Amino acid sequence: MSELPTYGSAYAKILFSRKKGGEVGHIEESVQGVRIDRSHLRAFLKVAGAVDDGRMPPTYPHVLIGALHARLISRDDFPHPALGLVHVANKIRVIEPMKLDDSWDVTVRIDGQREANKGIEFDLITEFTRDGVLVWDQITTVLRPGKKLGSSSKPSGNMRESGVHTRSSTIFASEDIGRKYASVSGDYNPIHLHASVAKLFGFKRAIATGMWTVARMAAELDTDMPDSGYILDVSFKRPVFLPSRVVFEANTQAKQTQWRVLSTNGKTLHMTGSVLSLDSENR
Amino acid sequence: MGVEQKQVDVVAISPPPEEQRAKRNAEFPADGAKKGRYDLPASLDTTSPVGFRTRLSMTEKMAQQALQLLALERPKAFVKDAVVPTEQALFEEVSLGILTARQSTNYVGHKDIILGPSDSRLAADILRQLKGNEAPVLDNATHTHIVLSRPYRTPFTMLLTFIGHKPVVSLATVAIRGLRKRIQHVDDIPTIGYLQQLHIGILADQMERAAVIASAGRQQAQVFMRPFAGEHARTNQKAMRKLEELIGLSAEDRVKGWRVATVAQVGEVATGSRVRITANTLRRLGANLLAFRSERIQPGVNQEEKAPDAYQIRQDMDVPDELTVMAGRAGYNAFIHWTGVDREIAKRLLLLERIDVLTPNGKDRIREVRAHLDSVTDKVIANIPLWADLPTGKALSRNAARGKKAFALAGQRIYMGGLDQEAIKEAGIDWVQAVRAFGAASARGALVAELMGVVDLPDDCDLLAGICLMAGPVNQNDIGKSFYGEEDLLQSAFPNQKPTSLLFWTLKAKTVADPIGNEEQLMNATRKGALVDLRPGPHEVVSLRLNGKIQPMRNREGRINAERAFSDMNNFVTDPYGVEIPGNRGSLWPDAWRNEKPW
Numbered sequence: 001m002s003e004l005p006t007y008g009s010a011y012a013k014i015l016f017s018r019k020k021g022g023e024v025g026h027i028e029e030s031v032q033g034v035r036i037d038r039s040h041l042r043a044f045l046k047v048a049g050a051v052d053d054g055r056m057p058p059t060y061p062h063v064l065i066g067a068l069h070a071r072l073i074s075r076d077d078f079p080h081p082a083l084g085l086v087h088v089a090n091k092i093r094v095i096e097p098m099k100l101d102d103s104w105d106v107t108v109r110i111d112g113q114r115e116a117n118k119g120i121e122f123d124l125i126t127e128f129t130r131d132g133v134l135v136w137d138q139i140t141t142v143l144r145p146g147k148k149l150g151s152s153s154k155p156s157g158n159m160r161e162s163g164v165h166t167r168s169s170t171i172f173a174s175e176d177i178g179r180k181y182a183s184v185s186g187d188y189n190p191i192h193l194h195a196s197v198a199k200l201f202g203f204k205r206a207i208a209t210g211m212w213t214v215a216r217m218a219a220e221l222d223t224d225m226p227d228s229g230y231i232l233d234v235s236f237k238r239p240v241f242l243p244s245r246v247v248f249e250a251n252t253q254a255k256q257t258q259w260r261v262l263s264t265n266g267k268t269l270h271m272t273g274s275v276l277s278l279d280s281e282n283r
Numbered sequence: 284m285g286v287e288q289k290q291v292d293v294v295a296i297s298p299p300p301e302e303q304r305a306k307r308n309a310e311f312p313a314d315g316a317k318k319g320r321y322d323l324p325a326s327l328d329t330t331s332p333v334g335f336r337t338r339l340s341m342t343e344k345m346a347q348q349a350l351q352l353l354a355l356e357r358p359k360a361f362v363k364d365a366v367v368p369t370e371q372a373l374f375e376e377v378s379l380g381i382l383t384a385r386q387s388t389n390y391v392g393h394k395d396i397i398l399g400p401s402d403s404r405l406a407a408d409i410l411r412q413l414k415g416n417e418a419p420v421l422d423n424a425t426h427t428h429i430v431l432s433r434p435y436r437t438p439f440t441m442l443l444t445f446i447g448h449k450p451v452v453s454l455a456t457v458a459i460r461g462l463r464k465r466i467q468h469v470d471d472i473p474t475i476g477y478l479q480q481l482h483i484g485i486l487a488d489q490m491e492r493a494a495v496i497a498s499a500g501r502q503q504a505q506v507f508m509r510p511f512a513g514e515h516a517r518t519n520q521k522a523m524r525k526l527e528e529l530i531g532l533s534a535e536d537r538v539k540g541w542r543v544a545t546v547a548q549v550g551e552v553a554t555g556s557r558v559r560i561t562a563n564t565l566r567r568l569g570a571n572l573l574a575f576r577s578e579r580i581q582p583g584v585n586q587e588e589k590a591p592d593a594y595q596i597r598q599d600m601d602v603p604d605e606l607t608v609m610a611g612r613a614g615y616n617a618f619i620h621w622t623g624v625d626r627e628i629a630k631r632l633l634l635l636e637r638i639d640v641l642t643p644n645g646k647d648r649i650r651e652v653r654a655h656l657d658s659v660t661d662k663v664i665a666n667i668p669l670w671a672d673l674p675t676g677k678a679l680s681r682n683a684a685r686g687k688k689a690f691a692l693a694g695q696r697i698y699m700g701g702l703d704q705e706a707i708k709e710a711g712i713d714w715v716q717a718v719r720a721f722g723a724a725s726a727r728g729a730l731v732a733e734l735m736g737v738v739d740l741p742d743d744c745d746l747l748a749g750i751c752l753m754a755g756p757v758n759q760n761d762i763g764k765s766f767y768g769e770e771d772l773l774q775s776a777f778p779n780q781k782p783t784s785l786l787f788w789t790l791k792a793k794t795v796a797d798p799i800g801n802e803e804q805l806m807n808a809t810r811k812g813a814l815v816d817l818r819p820g821p822h823e824v825v826s827l828r829l830n831g832k833i834q835p836m837r838n839r840e841g842r843i844n845a846e847r848a849f850s851d852m853n854n855f856v857t858d859p860y861g862v863e864i865p866g867n868r869g870s871l872w873p874d875a876w877r878n879e880k881p882w
Contacts, residue, residue, distance in 0.1 A: 164861065264328060
């Protein structure tokens with residue numbers, strides 16, 4: 001493809017298909033010459049609370065090719081229904097600096113699936129290359145909830161960590177943040193949009209889009225994030241219901257950051273994450 | 284106004300024997316346990332630059348350097364074409380100024396609009412048209428603060444509306460007083476109106492120090508308060524309107540009572556004229572100023588029964604006489620600085636009664652004061668109109684009864700202070716300006732005790748001395764004067780004058796900081812105290828005039844301030860095991876924004 005697809009056709013297939021599950025093999029989509037629309041980037045920065053400092057926000061490529069993800073999982077050879085899939089973890093590697101006026105070739109693929117504690121998991125792998133050189137990639141780990149293999153329990157008690165942090169602040173996830181993020185990401189998953197719709201899917205209120213939370217926390221880390229040569233790794237634990245205030249705690253030492261998001265009463269862990277240098281992966 | 288101030292010197296306070304030393308050592312409540320005022324909060328959610336902070340030890344040398352700021356003379360000139368401060372420097376300046384300059388009664392009654400260099404030139408032209416300037420208007424200000432103030436109104440002042448009425452006619456008189464208060468800004472009792480002026484004085488004094496500290500000594504402030512006070516404010520109305528137009532003060536704001544109260548020009552001073560304090564000392568001082576707050580509890584004296592052990596031990600400590608002398612010196616420095624009178628005249632005008640609680644006479648006097656205040660409270664409760672009290676479940680009388688606890692006076696040295704209106708007039712000082720200068724004097728004197736309380740602070744102590752500035756007992760006395768024919772608290776000490784008492788200082792030597800719940804009242808909306816307001820964030824009370832528009836500070840692209848000022852000094856409250864309160868440390872404002880020069 002030489003142009004990014006739109007969400008429209010993918011959404012129609014997602015809403016009206018009657019997939020029943022099965023085994024996913026290798027499926028792939030790609031697009032060449034992806035470029036940034038600066039006004040779209042500005043809109044993203046505003047929703048993410050990020051500063052327009054000329055750097056590529058680490059999660060923006062994910063937003064940029066969201067429609068390609070939608071297209072992949074709406075294909076007939078992807079056997080699982082897209083509605084009800086749960087994003088459980090995300091690992092981004094910013095390998096090379098990404099200039100805002102560059103263009104990239106993008107591939108997204110799934111290479112099979114595996115059984116997990118709470119159902120079936122698969123990885124959605126995204127790669128951005130420039131002149132054949134890999135500059136950014138992402139592993140989006142998705143769960144199709146199903147039969148539970150092992151026991152899992154919600155962490156209980158207080159989540160306070162010993163020691164001090166370099167950042168520790170309260171962040172507000174507004175009631176409309178799901179809709180605002182959808183307007184720039186194209187991810188109109190109904191559980192993020194409105195409480196009344198989210199209730200139809202078993203949630204007491206709408207929940208924040210996981211990747212918005214990651215983008216917001218990355219924005220909070222600001223210049224604690226290197227320009228490139230790092231891994232942004234997150235694990236989604238419990239949903240952030242909208243609206244709510246959450247505590248963001250981070251500890252950055254020698255350009256390596258561990259962070260997490262928890263409830264203001266300290267009893268619910270919503271997300272954990274880290275920013276590590278690429279070298280640490282090779283060690 | 285060229286009266287010289289005197290250098291204030293360090294008076295170290297000896298810590299008690301090791302076995303008597305205690306720290307607050309607050310912990311998080313155990314899982315499932317109910318949180319009390321002695322427990323750490325689960326988290327902090329605030330846009331204020333303060334947070335829960337601890338005091339940092341300063342060496343005697345550092346403290347001596349810092350004390351120069353309590354005898355700070357006005358700048359003579361600002362350097363031409365000086366570099367405009369970064370957004371970060373402005374944030375730290377207002378953090379030490381308008382965002383913290385008041386003590387526990389932290390009402391949101393001030394606003395600060397900051398002008399850049401070109402608007403500062405316009406403001407300087409307007410300032411030159413004013414009558415009563417305390418000092419020359421300077422050229423080359425990098426920025427100018429226009430501080431607005433409005434009458435003091437809190438739930439406490441609402442309660443006052445119901446006090447001092449006669450039965451039956453109260454149905455009409457309460458309503459009339461309420462309307463006069465709302466529309467004409469008439470106070471129930473004079474000292475409530477004076478609170479606004481005391482706070483303006485406290486803020487003006489602190490703004491001078493804030494400019495030095497936030498700029499690492501590079502800048503100073505030329506603060507004008509007198510042209511906007513009393514009679515001068517009336518004669519300067521035309522020029523004041525021009526200032527109000529410059530900052531976009533609306534008719535609606537004016538109806539609410541907002542008026543220009545203080546203007547501070549800030550600019551760079553020549554190297555040879557700078558205050559000689561090291562950058563490290565200034566940052567440590569800045570972090571400490573954010574940690575200083577009212578200390579009401581004297582361990583072993585006025586603690587609650589349920590208080591932890593640390594508060595139950597009476598400590599063999601005393602406030603050294605020399606410290607009270609230095610606190611007085613700093614106070615007189617401020618009074619002469621803001622009124623221009625000679626030091627000896629200032630000593631005559633500032634009416635101070637000292638109560639040494641540890642002496643028999645002092646004990647008798649404090650009992651007498653307490654009995655007087657309690658009797659006023661009893662009269663208030665007895666006279667609250669039943670038609671208002673009963674439907675509210677006696678909320679009014681219950682709140683009035685809380686005064687007995689809230690106005691409890693504890694400390695080794697207690698001072699009552701006030702002014703005599705006639706003597707002030709005879710000295711040629713405007714009454715409103717005198718009250719403001721009194722506020723400045725009280726806060727500057729208090730700062731001596733607070734600073735000395737951190738000199739060579741041992742690791743096993745939170746502080747060595749603290750102070751509480753209280754207006755509550757004075758207001759209670761004023762209720763007695765206004766409605767029940769009582770005399771002023773200072774009358775017996777100054778029988779030949781007509782004193783108006785304005786504030787109490789209670790100085791304490793101790794090692795345990797007040798319960799963290801007292802601070803939480805200033806930072807957590809759900810635990811807000813009845814008589815206090817929450818500490819504001821910069822976007823709530825500070826604005827910058829940029830390209831002709833008034834923009835709230837640190838409210839940008841959907842982000843609101845979460846930074847704690849001087850956080851690099853690391854003075855954050857933790858539990859005894861070093862665990863931080865989630866959200867307390869804050870998060871730095873984005874680098875690209877904090878390093879910007881707004882103009």
